[in-house]
Amino acid sequence: MTEPVTLPGGSGEPAALAAAGTTVVCGTGKGVVLSWDVNAAVTRLGDGGGAASSVAVGDLAGRRVAASGHADGGMRLWGLPGGSLEDHRANDPVIAVTVGDRAVAVSQKYDGLRDLHSVVRLWDISTGKQIGPAITDHFQGVHGLAFGRLDGQGVLVTGDGAERVRVRRLSNGRQTHSFPTGEIGGIELLACGEVKGRPVVVSTHLDATLRVYDLKSGKRRKKWAFSDQSPDDRGATALVVGLLGDLPIAAVAHAPAGGEVIVRVWDLDRGDIVGVLGSGEGGAIRRLALAELDGRPVIAGADDDGGLRVWSLGPA
Template identity: 35%
Template sequence: MSDDPRADVTGGVTRLTGHAEPIWAVATAQVAGRPVAVTGSYDETLRVWDLTTGRQRGEPLTGHTDEVLAVATAVVDGRAVAVTGSADRTVRVWDLAGGRQLGDPLGHAYGVPAVATAVVDGRAVAVTGSADRTVRVWDLTTGRQVGRSMCGHTGPVWAVATMEVGGRPVAVTGSYDETLRVWDLTTREQLGRVLTGHAGAVRAVATVVLDGRPVAVSGGQDETVRVWDLAGGRQLGRPLTGHDGWVLALDTVTIDGRPRIVSGGEDQRLLLWDPATGGRVGEPLTGSTDKVRAVTTVVVDGRPHVIGAGQDGTVRVWDLTVGGPNRLRTGR
């Protein structure tokens, strides 16, 4: 693969290349008023892409000594930062405008494949999940762990997402133990019962508000996507089936005021779902030539976009309002 970062645009799909190895993670942020995507790769680097121009912003961010497995973004003291988890057992914080690492690495006993961000008691925090089976909360201003580690999973924690439930910030974690758990980020206590139903490791978690209630969405090695009522602690409806292989990545997006789930996985496709009905929306988003390992969504120039990345080392950005049969046309 070329080391010259570049973008190809065809039929509403932008293809960004530059990483030398598979991409494991992608997140979005606003830097200097412009939407960017932040990607983490097996090549141990972080890259920042301007989603308006399709060009890489600055040089790759280096410092990790093993694969970058997870990326999340936040605003800390008025500046956009990325938080990364790596197989090198560290969590690192990066100034996206300045293109540099902030502070010292934070750490787990084993690799860190799950990172999310939240605001707890007015402070920006990172929530990390590790192969050491723990979930930890980090103050992004001080660089210190907040309270004790959250323990309960009996397998590596592979996925984490955050949201508010009943006015309090919570984290939802998915694990190789085939379960999801919900944690109060203020007290760091587990909330409710363990969510069970997956018949394989939970590889991805996202959150969304559906009809006024907070829900989690999970995907895993059983090839299903599942929707969970977080207030009631139960699964909603039947598993969503359609992927031919493990579900490795999830996110949610609002289109025309309606929430949608976006899932990607081993079958190289991204599928969109209506969580209210459990039905598929539109045709699959295709073009990836290997496993889709990371998915996120973003609005660029008022239009919803889906970003997918993975094993083929490329980032693809689908404009959902442009192109042929596998696009959604808003306003209809």
């Protein structure tokens, strides 16, 4: 673990985290967006508007950029190491952003007291234009969301209150297929990755389980309980998936009600816990991302005291 780097004063509490290579991007509850090169200092990119709900970082048109989505509908592109590139607004709160073949934001309109289904829209962040038609089939709103790749194309993967997972192309918003999780235990979080060369979606559930589904067929491949205290330790705040060399891993931040927040790193092939991260002096780690340090994979985390730090995952 490295020594924590503290966010500049007045930035607010970390609300969203993403990483690519050595670059970590953090969005806060005050709407501030910051970047951190794990070998250098934290840079304030700017104020994106309402509270940050999601951030992303990647290469777009040959340039490294960050994206941020905000509770007031703001969707922003930022140049790295600094500078605002695009500033647009969706009709509804933005719940997720990604940078891949294009920069895409996902917004959702949902009132849990009045609506059975939410209204979800995809947006091109670079132009502010909507991608495809509005999506109205998420019962009780979106429960878990991830971006991945399937058959060479970028996809949006979402869950809902009916425990159904849907897969849509990011290029046009069209659904390719859907599948039920098939068991009790509502969907909390989703993340996309690969196991033995096959695309998968990894999920956490309200019964305190971690599951792996084949992204193309929807077949469940694995299921594990968080601990021997499951389901009493239900409550996940972050889920990231990647590779440690050839080993597929998932890092999960567990935050059970009334219990200690703990981060466990899972081997997605065997189901073994290969690492446990303590909270350290800065408090509980509730936001996670996968980054690199000196060519090796590391976990980046944001703690309750506004600190950013990384943990080594061992040799790649």
